[in-house]
Amino acid sequence: MVTQVINENFEKLKDVHPQLYEAILSNYDDLVEIRRDLRQHPELAFQEERTSKVVATYLRQWGYEVQESIGGTGVIGILKGKEDGRVLGLRADMDALPMLDEIDENYRSIHDGVAHTCGHDVHTTNLLGVAKVFSEIGLEKGTLKLIFQPAEEIGLGAKKMIESGALENPVMDMIAGLHVAPALKVGEFSVSNGVYSGAAVDIFELTVTGRGGHAAHPHLAVDAVMITAQVLVALQQIVSRQIDPLDSVVLSVGQIQGGTKGTILPNTVTVNGTVRTLNPKTREVMEENMSQIAENIAKAFGGSCNLNYNYVTPALKNDDVCKAFFVSTTRSAFGQDAVGFSNPSMGGEDFAYFSQKVPSVFFRLGTCSGDSTSNGIHTTRFNVDEKAILFGIGALSNLALSFLNK
Template sequence: MTVTVDNSREFTDLAQTHPEWYDAISSMFDEVVAIRRDLHKNPELSFQETRTAGIVSTLLRKWGFDVQENVGGTGVVGLLKSDESGPVIGLRADMDALPMMDEIVADYHSQNDGIAHTCGHDAHTAILLGVAKLFSEKELPCGTLKVIFQPAEEIGEGAAAMIEDGALQNPQVNLMAGLHVHPTLHTGEFSVTTAEYSCAAVDIFELEVKGQGGHAAHPHQTIDPIMISAQILVALQQIVSRQTDPLDSVVLSFGQIEAGSKATIIPNSVFLKGTVRTLKPETRKGMPERIASIASGIARSFGGECELDYQFITPSIKIDGYARELLKETISDLYGTDALKVSLPSMGGEDFSYFSQEVPSVFFRLGTKNGKDTAYPNHNTRFDVDEQAFLYGISVLSLLTYNYLKKNEGGKE
């Protein structure tokens, strides 16, 4: 396979500036691609990643890592220690696939009907295995590398489960890094936000609007929960447009409305289900009270009632300033300043956020677009990645690890 990309930043440029890294990474490229294609052909859903975890564990042991299995369910943690004392850096990859069809035209098309790696977690796993293989052959300058292969990101539960099971302990991780493949960036490009938070907190809620049903021909004899719900749906958008600082970010969206059994019957109740996305923790904290106050007030004014069930799911990803600057330095050193783009925070969710709440962290996007076939968005049935991007992902995570440990030699382990 070739190791060049059709854009202004050639991976082969690395041969001139960092020949030892170039040789090590390019030599493993075929193996990393083969791993990714095997994972893509055999995708597994959240907390069912037993085959994937088995492959990861086997390879890590082969490469000299101490391995813990079944961490937080089906998670795997690999530990590689230097002879010199120093800090601990953690690198994370998620392993689960989505419950949807795979419609790519390739020999590595999913063999598991209705399950597909349409978000790129197969690529994340392969890239992190590439980093692990590299450091099994290239000595760490000091300290410890902890590679964390996480289950169940797609349902927002895997990171919290691994943390609860001690993934960040023994030894304590001092800095975390993770990436996500992204078709909005070309292969050879990276992006990170300059804001404090990069991905939104994800919460879900359900409102039960209670009225008094009856015949649709005699609405005056009812308390119509559908009309009350209509008022609530419109009024709740005032939280975004009139109760939130325009420089802050809130998304409040409804995805489900359930009510009634027949067109001529006004029902007794309506269920409204939606999601709230926020960046700032203080904004997030106040959302249930705001929603409940507006919805209940409107329902009471029409003679009805409204009850709120609000569930906090995943927090927002917090970006550590030092870790971000180290990432920027690393990318610039490898590929020049123009390889790094500034991205706005995303209102999508990512449960790497749980790690970022516990440990100083950085999370960035890795460009994987190189033509029409790799331009489809994440969660699209035809989503695929340019595998040449793995070279860039492995090199940045590896040099980020090396730079962090080298800069902090003799630090606490």
Template sequence: MKTIIDRATELSQRIIDIRRELHRYPEVSFKEYRTTEFITKLLVQAGIEIVPWGGDTGVVGLLKGTKPGPVVALRADIDALPVEEENECSYRSLHPGVMHACGHDSHTASLLGAALILAELRESLAGTVKFIFQPAEEINAGAKAMIEQGVLSNPTVDIIFGLHNTPSIPAGQVGCKEGPLMAAVDTTFLTIKGIGGHGAIPHKTKDPIMAAAAVIQGLQTIVSRQVDPLSSAVISFGTIKGGHANNVIPEKVELTGTVRTFDPALRAEMPDKMSKVINGIAQAMDTEADFVYRKDLPAVFNPPELTKWCREVLEQVFGDGVIVPTPGMGGEDFAIFQEKVPGVFLWLGVGNTAKGIVHQWHNPRFDIDEEALKYGAAALAQLAHTYLENKKI
């Protein structure tokens, strides 16, 4: 009798072809029209029902078994990034300035592979599988939109599984860890206002550029001196805008940044900690500060008991290739699904040093070892099938 990984291996080239097609035609958040059409066509061909979810992009498929039972959701994100690809390969992006630089094409291909496998096993399914192809993960908006539209109901989802590729783990392995895996994601908006003037007469101004520089450096003392060294936090600024001429001190400087934490208590304290440093430095430099702290995503947190069960199930696919990964400070809106229903998020190994597949997410030379795709498909299919078969963990 063929195992699920056996079937995934037989489908390997088809899954690779699916991934390459997706990679050639990447689309940014909430613009995934061609991707949505492509996914829908494949699901319909496999005999999977398409359920309108309320959005213009993204797909929800429903596979009902022959017997009643629980509902398992499998989720993949489908959007790409505004990155110009630098890889030279046959499946290079054909959309200038857009690239699957975070590997969501591999997630989508893995889930489509799982759908093809599970559709063949429909007669043995005691329950329902809901396939969620989510748009707009990169802007932290897709999961929220789908949940608000009721994607976890009709039928009500009992449990959810998802995965994200990582080049830090070799292809053929999977990271499955209980507790925190990916960090909470928050966004900061800061404007420092001063009085502009001639760059040669700085004493007649209130320089917001100098204040901004001092604030950026001062905020790092929160991480180094106010956070437990055994805990984790990141404060980074990604944009800084101020001024138009080399000899003119501007009226204001605008900055945006990101804050990452794991500990919910520390996360709750960060807005106040940052405000004190920002306002103190701004006042000391005779400027004013407007600070907005927006909480975007909670941390990805895998329930211990369910994660233990997942590790045992995944051994059927990966053997001794199931590892406990080191958590990362990247974020994932899969965490919002986990706030609503029990769920486990995996890290699928896609790295291969010998092939030069070492570049991290969001790099213009990011790629995956496509050998990993059969494992991604098998992992998702195995978790869903085993859960419906056992009806409990």
């Protein structure tokens, strides 16, 4: 099987780190089986009990110092080199999504309504691959700190791990993470062309209160539905008229609830949505702007409005030096064309909490090779070309060797 998955770009690693190259290839089949096992047994945020045990068991077998139950179900593996030196952290998230898995493979999820459709099974496998490789080739200098994180999908896992001491013992000099990218081909990587790689994520609930009544006599009521419609249209003017056009803001409503029947005007309507921003200063003004517009419109029509605004995760920040280091070392290993630059994503990623504390780089790993692997993340038929595991392990291990040996 191994001979079928080597391509030209991966072959280039052989010239840079032949021992690393051979170690990755020799373990590839076993790592594919680990990935398929994880895909078949997905677990939701803070429920990753089986996954954590799998991770911890392998790490112990391979000679790592293991810390468990960090931030709930998080696991940390530490490997110390023969000489003291810098500390590199590598992070993978482990949780799955509450949705169907509809891939036509025998490793499809066995749990109805739970699926690894965001690639965290691949992320975890990549990091286990790094662990296995270094258990075989050894670490000459410095310390490797592998962080297996729960609950990325609800934006709480990184924060909980940090609160449980994940940044200490030892303190990291740099940390790196990745995300699968079906928009990129296997063998391709990308990093953000800006300071921020992913958007800050905020969640809001807006409650509009009027006075219910008969739909045939709206003049005797205060129509909360009509007020809500006016508010929703006006809120988009924040994006188009109050924010610099060169800035990036998304304000989306995903849920509206109100009323019991078409002939009854309800007392209240509830709206749920999200705000995504890259610029921290822009993030600071969104709540106030939204509240002011919504309250004033509701008041003008005789109603009232309450905004409940929840700050979830900050924007994911790439350190310029770390990003440049990743680009240069990865191009050295896989070729000049292997790494490209892409626009920041307005999707959220709670690796951002690590990036606020430790110099960081976060990159995208290409996973597509055809129609069956072209479906986007968070879709029921999302899957990857497993050759991407070679490059995920290769990039992270090469980064570790380059960083720790300097």
